[in-house]
Amino acid sequence: MEKAQNVFSDNKDNNLWKFILNELKPKGKIFTPFNIISFPIIIVGLVIIFIRFRDGIGAVTNLTQEIPWGLWIGFDVVTGVAFAGGAYVLVFMVNILNMKKYQPILRVTVLNGFLAYLFYSAALLLDLGRPLKIVNVIIGNNYGVSSVLFLVGWHFLLYMLALLLEFSPAVAEWLNARKLRKVLSTIGLGAVIFGITLSVLHQSGIGALYLMAIDKIHPLWYSEYLPLQFVVASVFAGIAMVILEGSISHKVFSYQLESDSHHQHNSILIGLAKICAGALFAYFALMVIVFVHGKDWQHLNSGWGSWYLLEMIGFVILPMLLFYFSYRHKSIFFIRLAAIITLLGVILNRMNVSIIVYRWYDVDRYVPTWQEFVVTLTIIFIEIWVLRWIIMRMPVLRKPPLWAQGNDH
Amino acid sequence: MSINRRTFFKAMGATAVALSVGKELTASAESVAEGQSELYGVLYDVNRCVGCHGCEYDCAEAHGLEYPDIPKKPPMRKTDDTHLTVVNFHETSKGELPTKIQCMHCTQPACDAACLTQAMHKTEEGPVIWREEKCMGCRYCMISCPFDIPKFEYHSTNPRIMKCDMCHDRLKEGETPACVYNCPEEALMYGKRSDLIREARQRIHDNPEDYIDHIYGEHEAGGTSWLYISPVPFAELGLNTKVQKQSYPGLTKGFISSIAPVDILLPLGLLGIYEATRTKPITEEDE
Numbered sequence A: 001m002e003k004a005q006n007v008f009s010d011n012k013d014n015n016l017w018k019f020i021l022n023e024l025k026p027k028g029k030i031f032t033p034f035n036i037i038s039f040p041i042i043i044v045g046l047v048i049i050f051i052r053f054r055d056g057i058g059a060v061t062n063l064t065q066e067i068p069w070g071l072w073i074g075f076d077v078v079t080g081v082a083f084a085g086g087a088y089v090l091v092f093m094v095n096i097l098n099m100k101k102y103q104p105i106l107r108v109t110v111l112n113g114f115l116a117y118l119f120y121s122a123a124l125l126l127d128l129g130r131p132l133k134i135v136n137v138i139i140g141n142n143y144g145v146s147s148v149l150f151l152v153g154w155h156f157l158l159y160m161l162a163l164l165l166e167f168s169p170a171v172a173e174w175l176n177a178r179k180l181r182k183v184l185s186t187i188g189l190g191a192v193i194f195g196i197t198l199s200v201l202h203q204s205g206i207g208a209l210y211l212m213a214i215d216k217i218h219p220l221w222y223s224e225y226l227p228l229q230f231v232v233a234s235v236f237a238g239i240a241m242v243i244l245e246g247s248i249s250h251k252v253f254s255y256q257l258e259s260d261s262h263h264q265h266n267s268i269l270i271g272l273a274k275i276c277a278g279a280l281f282a283y284f285a286l287m288v289i290v291f292v293h294g295k296d297w298q299h300l301n302s303g304w305g306s307w308y309l310l311e312m313i314g315f316v317i318l319p320m321l322l323f324y325f326s327y328r329h330k331s332i333f334f335i336r337l338a339a340i341i342t343l344l345g346v347i348l349n350r351m352n353v354s355i356i357v358y359r360w361y362d363v364d365r366y367v368p369t370w371q372e373f374v375v376t377l378t379i380i381f382i383e384i385w386v387l388r389w390i391i392m393r394m395p396v397l398r399k400p401p402l403w404a405q406g407n408d409h
Numbered sequence B: 001m002s003i004n005r006r007t008f009f010k011a012m013g014a015t016a017v018a019l020s021v022g023k024e025l026t027a028s029a030e031s032v033a034e035g036q037s038e039l040y041g042v043l044y045d046v047n048r049c050v051g052c053h054g055c056e057y058d059c060a061e062a063h064g065l066e067y068p069d070i071p072k073k074p075p076m077r078k079t080d081d082t083h084l085t086v087v088n089f090h091e092t093s094k095g096e097l098p099t100k101i102q103c104m105h106c107t108q109p110a111c112d113a114a115c116l117t118q119a120m121h122k123t124e125e126g127p128v129i130w131r132e133e134k135c136m137g138c139r140y141c142m143i144s145c146p147f148d149i150p151k152f153e154y155h156s157t158n159p160r161i162m163k164c165d166m167c168h169d170r171l172k173e174g175e176t177p178a179c180v181y182n183c184p185e186e187a188l189m190y191g192k193r194s195d196l197i198r199e200a201r202q203r204i205h206d207n208p209e210d211y212i213d214h215i216y217g218e219h220e221a222g223g224t225s226w227l228y229i230s231p232v233p234f235a236e237l238g239l240n241t242k243v244q245k246q247s248y249p250g251l252t253k254g255f256i257s258s259i260a261p262v263d264i265l266l267p268l269g270l271l272g273i274y275e276a277t278r279t280k281p282i283t284e285e286d287e
């Protein structure tokens, strides 16, 4: 458990660089199935990214003048941000509502959130035609304050900072920097409060991005409540992701965990299932209200109507019932199943709004190129590599070192 | 705890007030924009246009683009990153009629509101222009424009957003847009938007059998600087008639004006809850 610190304290001259170099070396097996699959994909992905910068976005994507946002925005950003919602929801539960039961999974969730945001920003940069000009938004005098995208961008950026602050105590513990750790935990509450606020706003802002596309998104999916729908969806999307990810990392990193933690983990999952069921119900109720108020029943009588019903019944109502059932029966298997269905449903909904029912009336449909898929996978894989690198070294899943325990806010 | 609850509700009340104030502010901003009568624009009269495609060549020349290659019997074409305006022929109830398409130069443009760097910009004179040094190529303007006008150079390493700019540079030198200047049939007329609307009404009034009683662009998308009059309903000319009558930026104003109050009041609310729950950890039972 204390390997990292041993390395550090063995160095009597406190040579930070030696320590970092040492830590950069891979730990654990190199030829795992995951590595064997992901490594070649990452290499191909990097080549595609190189071509994208050499020949332009059109060289590797199927984007058109009608469909300017494809998989990179629709999946990596619009969907991915919802998946990263678990960080703010859990932070709210643990640090604001004081539900200490969820403390053990807080750090890994915050870390996941931070990395997710970091890599979505990378995806975003790939998609920008003139990425260097992003400085205009950050330091320039060209503030388009009436732009939803501007506000989303800024909330996104600041939230990344908040996440970094929330996670930073773990880094300090890894570096054995006690003073720093103390300073960092005093600004913790501020980071928590602003982090949640920033999240609520950028999660809803992603929905608000599509408000002006009123004529382009199928009326079954468009509503003026898109921002609200998106923020509610981010609650169950984020938690479902926490459930899935927690289950995986629990297997992969089980040696890092104390013996009693499996029982504890199950009780956490059951609690999360209950919250997911509630959030899905809230979403469903919202969708019903939106439908009754503004939508035309006629639309249901078409192929798009069936598609819509599939999304609502198969991927909102079904996982809602499954979560409820698995919570009542404390069935871990069904919780995981429900989480997977929920995640698929979130992908379906976000892909619908951003790609599938976007210009549903067009004859020519946008289908991403294989290069777009590979780049998306590359980004996800590199993220997992980094995540693994950090979990191996910093106190994320395992308990913090003794000196750091008990002085959290 | 009750005190905290009270502060919490106070905060909620303040949010509501802030929201309504925000709405009022944006509402008044809207009416200011509508009251701008000094905007310039162009009136396009389908009755006068013979569809010679001359304006396409003039536009290409004025913007340093290659001449269009127009086949004898041209299919339905769209504007793209090298053709900022095109003239199409449509089979209509009154025979084959030409229609010129280009940026509508909306009075309250969706593209301008969408742009996070102010690269898309509604000038005071009327043209909506794109400014190269600001744009970061996010293409949100393309998502937002109801007329599908901004186009992107997908095969460039330093891509530009391409669209009609009403020849802003020529206007600054006191000239009229290239297409207006060169049109042999005077199908295009440049002037103050309010004068153009008056002129359009006059033409409709004088020859009621030649025109339908509708100026496309007077109210479409909250009003545009480019106006159309025609002998047939505009849907027959392939123009977007499903477009909203209100302005597109208006669709996001509610969201945008709620951001500041949420940014200020949500943290207060969270702090309140934090204080209220700090001493006693919540257990499963009292959730």
Ligand code: SF4
Pocket: B103, B104, B105, B106, B109, B110, B111, B112, B128, B144, B145, B146, B147, B148, B149, B150, B163
């Ligand atoms: S037509 Fe489109 S590009 Fe032109 S001003 Fe209106 S919103 Fe902008």
Ligand code: SF4
Pocket: B114, B115, B116, B117, B118, B119, B120, B130, B134, B135, B136, B137, B138, B139, B140, B141, B142, B161
């Ligand atoms: S592509 Fe350029 S002009 Fe269009 S919204 Fe983005 S920054 Fe503005």
